[in-house]
Amino acid sequence: MDVVVLVKQVPDTESLIQIAEDSVSIKTGDLKWIINPYDEFAVEEALQIRETQGGTVTILSMGPEKATEAIRTALAMGADSGVLINDPMTAGGDALTTAKVLAAALKEIPYDLIIAGQRAVDGDNYQVGSAVAEYLGIPQISLVIKEEIFNGKIRCHRVFEGGTVVVETPFPALFTTQRGLNEPRYASLPGIMKAKKKPLDIKTLADIGIDPAIVGKAGSKTKIKTLNFPSERQAVRMIDGESGAEKAANLVKILHGEIKAI
Amino acid sequence: MSKRKIFVGGEFLITDSEPGDMFIVEEMTTEHKMIYSAATDFVKKEILPNDEQFEKINEDYARSLLEMAGNLGLNGTDIPEAYGGEDMDKTSTCLVTEALGGAPSFSVSFGAHTGIGTLPIVYFGSDEQKRKYLPKLATGEWFASYCLTETDAGSDALNTRTTASLTEDGKFYILNGEKIYITNGAWADIYIVYAKVDGKSFTGFIVERAFPGLSLGKEEDKMGIKGSSTTSVILKDCRVPKENVLFEIGQGHKVAFNVLNIGRYKLAASTVGACKIAITEAVKYANSREQFGRKISSFGMIKNKLADMSIRTFMAESLVYRLAGAIDDRFNTLDETAKQQVTENAKTIEEYALECSIAKIYGSECADFCMDELVQIFGGSGYIAGYPPERMYRDTRINRIFEGTNEINRLLIPATILKRAMKGRLDLLNAVQVVGEEIRNYLSDTVIMGDAPLAVQERLVKISKKIFLLAAGKAANRLGANLEEEQEVMGFMADMIIEIYVMESGLLRAMKIISKKGESNAQYHDATAKIYINDTFPKIVHWARQILSYVEAGDDQAAQIATVNRLADYPPTETIALRRLVAEKVIKARKYPF
Numbered sequence: 001m002d003v004v005v006l007v008k009q010v011p012d013t014e015s016l017i018q019i020a021e022d023s024v025s026i027k028t029g030d031l032k033w034i035i036n037p038y039d040e041f042a043v044e045e046a047l048q049i050r051e052t053q054g055g056t057v058t059i060l061s062m063g064p065e066k067a068t069e070a071i072r073t074a075l076a077m078g079a080d081s082g083v084l085i086n087d088p089m090t091a092g093g094d095a096l097t098t099a100k101v102l103a104a105a106l107k108e109i110p111y112d113l114i115i116a117g118q119r120a121v122d123g124d125n126y127q128v129g130s131a132v133a134e135y136l137g138i139p140q141i142s143l144v145i146k147e148e149i150f151n152g153k154i155r156c157h158r159v160f161e162g163g164t165v166v167v168e169t170p171f172p173a174l175f176t177t178q179r180g181l182n183e184p185r186y187a188s189l190p191g192i193m194k195a196k197k198k199p200l201d202i203k204t205l206a207d208i209g210i211d212p213a214i215v216g217k218a219g220s221k222t223k224i225k226t227l228n229f230p231s232e233r234q235a236v237r238m239i240d241g242e243s244g245a246e247k248a249a250n251l252v253k254i255l256h257g258e259i260k261a262i
Numbered sequence: 263m264s265k266r267k268i269f270v271g272g273e274f275l276i277t278d279s280e281p282g283d284m285f286i287v288e289e290m291t292t293e294h295k296m297i298y299s300a301a302t303d304f305v306k307k308e309i310l311p312n313d314e315q316f317e318k319i320n321e322d323y324a325r326s327l328l329e330m331a332g333n334l335g336l337n338g339t340d341i342p343e344a345y346g347g348e349d350m351d352k353t354s355t356c357l358v359t360e361a362l363g364g365a366p367s368f369s370v371s372f373g374a375h376t377g378i379g380t381l382p383i384v385y386f387g388s389d390e391q392k393r394k395y396l397p398k399l400a401t402g403e404w405f406a407s408y409c410l411t412e413t414d415a416g417s418d419a420l421n422t423r424t425t426a427s428l429t430e431d432g433k434f435y436i437l438n439g440e441k442i443y444i445t446n447g448a449w450a451d452i453y454i455v456y457a458k459v460d461g462k463s464f465t466g467f468i469v470e471r472a473f474p475g476l477s478l479g480k481e482e483d484k485m486g487i488k489g490s491s492t493t494s495v496i497l498k499d500c501r502v503p504k505e506n507v508l509f510e511i512g513q514g515h516k517v518a519f520n521v522l523n524i525g526r527y528k529l530a531a532s533t534v535g536a537c538k539i540a541i542t543e544a545v546k547y548a549n550s551r552e553q554f555g556r557k558i559s560s561f562g563m564i565k566n567k568l569a570d571m572s573i574r575t576f577m578a579e580s581l582v583y584r585l586a587g588a589i590d591d592r593f594n595t596l597d598e599t600a601k602q603q604v605t606e607n608a609k610t611i612e613e614y615a616l617e618c619s620i621a622k623i624y625g626s627e628c629a630d631f632c633m634d635e636l637v638q639i640f641g642g643s644g645y646i647a648g649y650p651p652e653r654m655y656r657d658t659r660i661n662r663i664f665e666g667t668n669e670i671n672r673l674l675i676p677a678t679i680l681k682r683a684m685k686g687r688l689d690l691l692n693a694v695q696v697v698g699e700e701i702r703n704y705l706s707d708t709v710i711m712g713d714a715p716l717a718v719q720e721r722l723v724k725i726s727k728k729i730f731l732l733a734a735g736k737a738a739n740r741l742g743a744n745l746e747e748e749q750e751v752m753g754f755m756a757d758m759i760i761e762i763y764v765m766e767s768g769l770l771r772a773m774k775i776i777s778k779k780g781e782s783n784a785q786y787h788d789a790t791a792k793i794y795i796n797d798t799f800p801k802i803v804h805w806a807r808q809i810l811s812y813v814e815a816g817d818d819q820a821a822q823i824a825t826v827n828r829l830a831d832y833p834p835t836e837t838i839a840l841r842r843l844v845a846e847k848v849i850k851a852r853k854y855p856f
Contacts, residue, residue: 016851016852186334188333192296
């Protein structure tokens with residue numbers, strides 16, 4: 001079973017995010033970068049599949065050269081090889097153009113299964129995985145919390161409001177991850193040293209035969225107009241009162257009278 | 263990577279370094295970054311959420327953590343690959359140690375295991391001993407501990423009463439004695455025990471838990487690090503096979519002290535990790551606690567604290583990684599055969615003995631400062647058990663005591679310098695003479711400085727060295743062989759040497775970052791170096807004046823002190839606005855900002 005995992009390098013969720021002067025991007029100077037947490041689930045699941053089914057795990061990413069760090073981390077966790085599509089013409093693209101690039105790259109990489117995070121925690125588009133499956137013309141199952149492989153098929157449990165649904169499809173297929181799928185392993189120190197020697201190809205758009213005009217900023221169908229921070233949370237207000245009943249009465253008064261919520 | 267100049271130990275006092283001569287943590291390789299992430303993730307996910315577990319002894323938990331650390335390869339960074347480790351550079355070890363330094367109590371169990379517990383075998387063990395013990399220590403299947411201290415052999419470590427005598431058949435040594443305050447005591451599977459063979463020859467032994475005649479005292483009820491084991495280790499006719507002699511009979515001091523050197527800089531790395539956690543806790547609280555209708559992080563006095571905690575931690579971090587880089591560089595000059603030789607390893611470690619003492623002192627005192635301010639920022643709740651500051655304040659206090667008290671380390675620093683000067687390993691006498699001549703020929707009171715970034719601070723560090731050489735030269739001259747008995751003078755000398763190394767490390771790091779990223783992208787590094795050197799330089803002057811007013815008298819005294827005063831004349835740097843700048847960065851970053 002050859003598995004390809006789509007990985008994106010994103011700012012650490014604990015980083016302080018600042019909006020850049022252009023008001024449509026963020027300042028990247030001081031940020032610490034990590035593997036998108038949902039993609040970490042994808043890497044872990046791919047490694048577990050390889051453990052039971054044999055085969056290979058390839059990491060595919062698009063991004064600046066710095067994104068090799070995220071690929072190296074996945075290699076340190078145990079993946080076999082990595083491919084980074086690194087081309088300045090991909091910059092400023094939307095989810096659809098990213099999917100076009102990844103789908104083009106996947107024409108050169110053998111796969112039975114593709115696993116992607118349900119979304120990247122920076123852009124929160126929830127689109128790339130699905131769009132890649134569409135471009136490749138293969139079935140896709142989203143928000144998976146459990147999978148089983150048997151008789152040349154994959155059966156996935158996916159969550160939806162109030163329950164789970166079990167979906168089955170033949171290979172090749174793509175699924176996206178949901179929290180609860182697994183507990184990603186740590187990259188061990190020997191793993192980190194081994195990762196240094198594993199193959200990592202860096203390719204341009206020309207290498208994967210894609211026209212720069214249909215990707216990046218030029219090829220995007222959507223455009224970010226502006227970025228805003230949510231308004232700052234109000235300070236906590238303690239409700240006064242001698243007894244529980246009195247506090248409840250005061251709370252009702254505030255909700256009804258002041259805030260007019262009820 | 264450009265080649266860094268290799269300095270001999272203590273040379274920083276007489277030769278000025280260029281920024282290019284020093285490794286800074288910002289020069290980490292991708293692998294280093296990944297190693298640091300792996301170790302910090304481990305602490306963040308497996309240890310910190312169970313914070314309260316570490317207020318009592320829990321052997322099973324500690325063992326499971328050590329094994330988990332073993333699986334990740336964290337125990338084996340200093341262990342050769344052939345014996346189950348990864349044989350990484352000292353920078354990697356420092357990064358792992360720093361990350362684990364953020365773990366309550368386990369940092370001490372881990373530090374003792376991977377440091378003073380494992381390293382005696384790594385550096386001084388025979389191939390057979392390495393094969394037998396190191397793989398188990400690397401995986402974390404076995405805990406290691408180091409047994410030097412006794413009731414009458416604390417700082418005076420060689421005053422060991424524990425004895426070893428060979429059995430008649432020549433197969434065993436019989437050990438008798440009692441070691442106290444042994445970290446990992448109740449958990450250890452092997453003990454590195456120091457004893458005197460026939461009451462004379464100080465020697466190291468590897469003693470297994472199961473050897474007949476070894477027993478343990480009860481757990482000590484400690485002020486802090488309550489989740490780590492500390493017991494006495496009692497040897498009563500304990501039978502140790504002859505093969506378990508570590509290194510050579512009568513050479514135990516080399517094992518004991520060289521391993522302590524490594525232990526000392528690792529301790530410093532660990533305190534850097536603890537300080538970073540303290541800063542995170544402090545700023546988190548200061549950003550949420552409101553008084554007078556404002557977040558307390560908006561008040562100048564709290565800003566000062568956040569800035570100072572970060573500035574000192576920056577200094578500690580700068581010197582620890584500078585030292586790790588220097589030790590790596592020196593190890594890299596050894597060829598493969600030399601690396602296998604115990605004596606070459608020992609010489610390499612010994613070279614930077616005094617820098618290791620500096621790291622230990624500065625790191626532990628920086629941590630005490632940070633924990634103290636952490637409690638203060640929390641105010642009343644900082645004094646209440648259950649909030650992190652109360653535990654962290656108690657936990658850090660041991661760092662000034664173990665691995666050689668800070669007092670013993672302070673005495674070691676000038677003593678080592680003087681010994682090396684006498685042996686011709688360090689050209690201190692010449693440097694003292696040169697400074698003397700410079701002072702005699704010193705005509706102009708105005709010095710023209712370039713307007714390069716940090717030019718003033720660079721000059722102040724250089725002058726600090728001159729002032730030190732002047733005062734130390736006079737002290738050595740007047741007190742001669744009695745100098746070592748005059749511990750107060752030695753203490754002042756040590757303080758000057760420590761702060762010179764600290765100032766220079768912070769300065770060179772800031773200069774290197776400015777030259778890499780440009781002045782406008784390094785304003786916090788620039789401010790940090792300015793504030794620290796501005797505040798520390800007057801202390802150098804004070805210590806020199808104290809030494810001179812004690813060792814000199816009459817006209818000589820007046821003349822020497824006048825010289826120091828003339829050298830000390832410098833325009834103060836404005837630091838109020840600079841501290842606010844650094845504090846604002848901490849407040850925004852919500853953590854250690856560098």
